[in-house]
Amino acid sequence: MSATETLVATGNQAHSHGPGSPVPLQARNERTTSYDVADFPVPNGREEEWRFTPVKALKALFADEAGTETPKIDAYGPDGVVVESIALDTVKVLTPQDRIAAVAWTHAGAATAVRIPVEAELTEPVHVNVASLGGRGYGHLVIEAGRHSRATVIIDHTGSGEYGANVEIVVGDGAELRVVSIQQGDHESIHIGQHDAVIGRDAKLNHVTVTLGGKIVRLSTNVRYAGPGGDANLLGVLFAESGQHHENRLFVDHEAINCKSNVLYKGVLAGDHARSVWIGDVLIRAAAEGTNTFELNRNLVLTDGARADSVPNLEIETGEIEGAGHASATGRFDDEQLFYLQARGIPEDEARRLVVSGFFNDIIGRIGVPEVSEHLHDVIEQKLARTAELSAAAAKA
Amino acid sequence: MATLEIRDLHVSVDTENGPKEILRGVDLTIAGGQTHAIMGPNGSGKSTLAYSIAGHPKYNVTSGTVTLDGEDVLDMKVDERARAGLFLAMQYPVEVPGVSVSNFLRTAKTAIDGEAPKLRTWVKDVNKALTDLDMDPDFGTRNVNEGFSGGEKKRHEIVQLELLNPKIAILDETDSGLDIDALKIVSTGVNRFAEQGDKGVLLITHYTRILRYIKPDFVHVFVDGKVAEEGGHELADELEANGYERFLKTGAKA
Ligand SMILES: Nc1ncnc2c1ncn2[C@@H]1O[C@H](COP(=O)(O)OP(=O)(O)OP(=O)(O)O)[C@@H](O)[C@H]1O
């Protein structure tokens, strides 16, 4: 990509932070987490955790009030999977880390639990469809993968309202769970979510966020390990268009020994005021010997007026690790690539599609759920067609 | 047979200090069945000529014409020029991450022919083109030019030349960065293309080395943005013996 790239990678050692790195991660321990809304003042946008977010548009979600609607949550899966409504405080793997998560915790009413039985090996995904109906609503989802189970859970968020939600994910010892969260709300919709996962001994979590729509989508994903040998693969794809703000905040907390984490987030931005934010915090605590972690964020900016912020943040408190690194790069669409493809007869629109699908290619290959990959592919095509139409119209004007 | 005609071509690039003229009136006619060599010192404008014919947006044509069989090339988009039968093997081929060579080649072939190639023969054709250029068929699964060595990139350009089979091929320093074995392999590929009889080749090079394997019908010495002298193979021999000194003294402002 272009010269605006920055690349920072580290070996087995503590390292200095990249440009724009915020407060040290130890401070994360001091950050408020609480079930009580009153413990979080209403943000003004200057706080570290809110400074990138358009907080003015979130006023209603900051209010400590019941929602105006109950979002429609429809969960179903193959035989053996248990779907039930449970009390909010049954699992408590998640503690709200910001005001909206605390509001959602308080006002969700009940939690929807999806339980994968011990040793179950699902051949079909579990679907959880969440539809926001145009008002303001709160959701609470619990996904529990029993010991040595294998399962995929796809959460599909659609609709037009404001949605605040918490998702608690428990991966039992030796289990392999894939959670795909798709955000494709209408253009005016807002979705603020917190996902907390705890990964059991020798267990593996593949957590995928796919953000394709919504005026504001802000997802905070926090992962920790309940025992040694855990593995977290955190993938994210987004395509932000004109006027959309898509924010992903990740925190991987390595406290157990011999655990792995791999973070890969890729975003494409097109159109005026298309905006993405990626915060990637990884903390390797003193006890977490044998940790292996890598995080990477890449953004491709297709048009003027779009902006991607990327803040990787890796902090290492022990020298006894296997490997740790991070990299972050934001590039403009590469005209040389376009020229090369066109010089081989490929029309401009198609060349653009090739470059963008090439950009997403590795991550789409790793999502591992064909129905999601195909859907993603189709939506990206539509968005590129729209981008091409808009720029053709702008060129004429 | 195809004819590419370049008449009084002036080209400039935008710099911080305003436009800078690089081509200062190039005249050149390449007819099907002919191989032309353009030789010139570094910075004389050879790549500028090649890119301008292909339509790179960085280069502004300020006056002159380029036609292919009478059609105005300068009025065509980059991809239209390729579909009209022009091909540029680039001095610095571009990496396209995430796009496999086989996907790229199939997409390009489909665009050039206006229809998708027949699957069975196409796979065979691609494998043959790769093997002919001494490239493992595994290259099909790799991303376009990504992680290719300098020599592999150049061979990949000739693979494309053979598969897309244009009317006129412009080869910009395809010889540079090749060891002697690779040079022979690449030259054999270019000769295979040229020997079809009706194809035109414009071979841009800095060195005479490749002219031992590809015999040009015409040699043009390019200095300071235009053709300074034209002749046959003997001109290349003179450059081999004496270098560009004679032309630089009379032609260029350094
Ligand atoms: N953007 C630019 N700003 C200023 N000068 C430029 C720019 N682009 C090209 N040039 C100049 O134009 C001249 C011609 O460049 P070109 O690449 O065509 O030369 P060349 O004959 O292909 O050289 P080589 O043998 O090194 O490949 C060079 O002096 C180069 O520095």
Ligand SMILES: [Mg+2]
């Ligand atoms: Mg050159």
